[in-house]
Amino acid sequence: MDLRRCIGCQTCSIACKQEWNVPVGRYRSWVKQVAKGVFPATRKSFLPVLCNNCDKPICVTVCPVQASYQKPNGIVEVDPHKCIGCRYCMASCPYGVRYLHPDLRIVQKCNWCSHRVEEGGRPACVEACPASARIFGDLTDPAGEISRRIAQNGIQQIKPEMGTGPRTFYIGLDEITVEVKAHGHELMHLLE
Amino acid sequence: MDSAQLLYDIHNGETFGTLIAIYFYLTGLSAGSFIISTLSYGFGFERFKPLGKIGIVIATLLLVAAPMFLLAHSGQKFRVWHLFVYLNFTSPITWGSFLLILYPLNCIVYGFFMFRGRKRLTRMFGLIGIPLALMVHGYTGFILAFGKARPLWNSSLMPLLFLVSAMVSGIAMMIIVSVIRDRFFTKEHVLNTDILSGLAAMLGWCLVFDLFLTGTEMVVHGISHLGAQESVALLLTGPFAGLFLVLENLLGKVIPMAVMLAPRTRRMVPLLVLASILVMIGIYTMRYNVVVGGEYIPLL
Numbered sequence: 001m002d003l004r005r006c007i008g009c010q011t012c013s014i015a016c017k018q019e020w021n022v023p024v025g026r027y028r029s030w031v032k033q034v035a036k037g038v039f040p041a042t043r044k045s046f047l048p049v050l051c052n053n054c055d056k057p058i059c060v061t062v063c064p065v066q067a068s069y070q071k072p073n074g075i076v077e078v079d080p081h082k083c084i085g086c087r088y089c090m091a092s093c094p095y096g097v098r099y100l101h102p103d104l105r106i107v108q109k110c111n112w113c114s115h116r117v118e119e120g121g122r123p124a125c126v127e128a129c130p131a132s133a134r135i136f137g138d139l140t141d142p143a144g145e146i147s148r149r150i151a152q153n154g155i156q157q158i159k160p161e162m163g164t165g166p167r168t169f170y171i172g173l174d175e176i177t178v179e180v181k182a183h184g185h186e187l188m189h190l191l192e
Numbered sequence: 193m194d195s196a197q198l199l200y201d202i203h204n205g206e207t208f209g210t211l212i213a214i215y216f217y218l219t220g221l222s223a224g225s226f227i228i229s230t231l232s233y234g235f236g237f238e239r240f241k242p243l244g245k246i247g248i249v250i251a252t253l254l255l256v257a258a259p260m261f262l263l264a265h266s267g268q269k270f271r272v273w274h275l276f277v278y279l280n281f282t283s284p285i286t287w288g289s290f291l292l293i294l295y296p297l298n299c300i301v302y303g304f305f306m307f308r309g310r311k312r313l314t315r316m317f318g319l320i321g322i323p324l325a326l327m328v329h330g331y332t333g334f335i336l337a338f339g340k341a342r343p344l345w346n347s348s349l350m351p352l353l354f355l356v357s358a359m360v361s362g363i364a365m366m367i368i369v370s371v372i373r374d375r376f377f378t379k380e381h382v383l384n385t386d387i388l389s390g391l392a393a394m395l396g397w398c399l400v401f402d403l404f405l406t407g408t409e410m411v412v413h414g415i416s417h418l419g420a421q422e423s424v425a426l427l428l429t430g431p432f433a434g435l436f437l438v439l440e441n442l443l444g445k446v447i448p449m450a451v452m453l454a455p456r457t458r459r460m461v462p463l464l465v466l467a468s469i470l471v472m473i474g475i476y477t478m479r480y481n482v483v484v485g486g487e488y489i490p491l492l
Contacts, residue, residue, distance in 0.1 A: 026204055037196075044199070063283060064280055104267075180198045
């Protein structure tokens with residue numbers, strides 16, 4: 001995620017919604033927006049959020065029915081036939097990227113569009129990003145573009161201290177943008 | 193940060209909420225009344241014998257009612273059997289699915305032998321039930337403690353705090369039950385003050401321990417990392433301050449503790465009952481504050 005390029009246009013959010021029929025009011029991928037500074041020294045700052053498909057996913061640790069599981073390629077999936085909708089994974093995820101589908105009553109989340117990736121394609125959000133701020137690739141390939149970018153840039157992760165091994169890497173991640181929070185009811189007000 | 197303002201963010205909805213808080217509350221009451229029941233039938237404290245039978249009946253009923261709230265909370269109610277087929281032993285909920293079967297079964301067997309008057313077997317199943325009662329409530333503390341993204345939950349004190357508050361609410365309920373039983377369901381209508389003062393003293397000291405644990409949690413979280421500080425601020429000065437400071441701790445713990453420990457007030461039965469009601473409300477508020485307050489602060 002190259003934040004020097006992100007323009008906060010939410011095309012990724014829309015692409016994700018279209019790809020997965022994500023229900024109203026729920027998001028697998030979105031861009032948090034923060035206004036920084038005092039006029040005239042101001043800047044709008046963006047934080048694209050999606051599932052980190054962690055190396056050591058806490059959601060898989062706590063899922064009581066093996067519905068959340070990690071594929072050999074590292075992507076964390078939710079088995080729609082096993083999930084009982086207890087929401088323990090949502091409670092334990094440090095990133096808040098899971099939601100309960102209001103009609104299906106099971107938990108869903110971003111799986112980096114594994115149906116596309118496993119056919120050699122790229123996730124819908126990556127495909128759609130007009131600023132090429134999202135780069136997707138195989139971390140285990142030392143010569144790949146992802147490995148090169150991680151090696152040659154200053155790299156950040158969101159909440160690496162949670163010890164889940166998040167695997168969405170950011171260039172130019174702004175700590176202030178991560179930390180600014182609204183309480184639940186304020187956020188609802190904001191969205192209205 | 194004064195010069196940074198949130199413009200847009202997504203909150204994907206509540207995870208546990210009130211239903212789980214009620215579930216924790218009911219298992220706590222059940223574990224507490226089970227332990228009171230075993231005081232006489234398991235450990236031989238004869239003065240608590242009148243509470244043995246009613247204790248186990250209430251413990252069993254509560255533990256039958258409690259999982260109904262889990263069921264109501266779960267999205268796919270007809271998939272509950274998955275919990276016993278697709279096991280994941282790193283998940284506290286998987287531990288719980290077995291405890292929630294074993295504990296009520298043991299309660300029923302223990303109660304059966306008690307009503308049949310089989311002393312040795314009653315004692316045996318009473319003693320087997322103690323670790324089960326502790327685990328069935330202790331595991332709920334683990335559920336929250338494993339939610340490592342939420343600083344209020346992610347504390348190794350959580351299982352112990354849940355056990356102590358289970359004892360607190362259970363004893364308070366038994367005080368009320370004991371008074372109601374003596375007043376309305378005995379021929380003599382005479383209150384057993386011996387039991388009441390015994391329970392009151394026990395409740396008083398459990399409240400001391402509970403307050404100590406809650407205070408420890410607040411102090412340590414208060415000087416810990418940013419997320420922990422935010423969770424303390426939520427309870428002490430934020431939207432949960434009224435619930436936490438007044439309803440949970442002042443009315444629900446400090447005042448009842450004074451009533452239970454002062455020798456004069458301990459003998460005043462109406463005051464004792466009133467304080468016990470306050471304790472029961474206070475511990476429910478504690479469950480609510482921990483569960484709902486814990487997930488109140490957004491993650492990103």
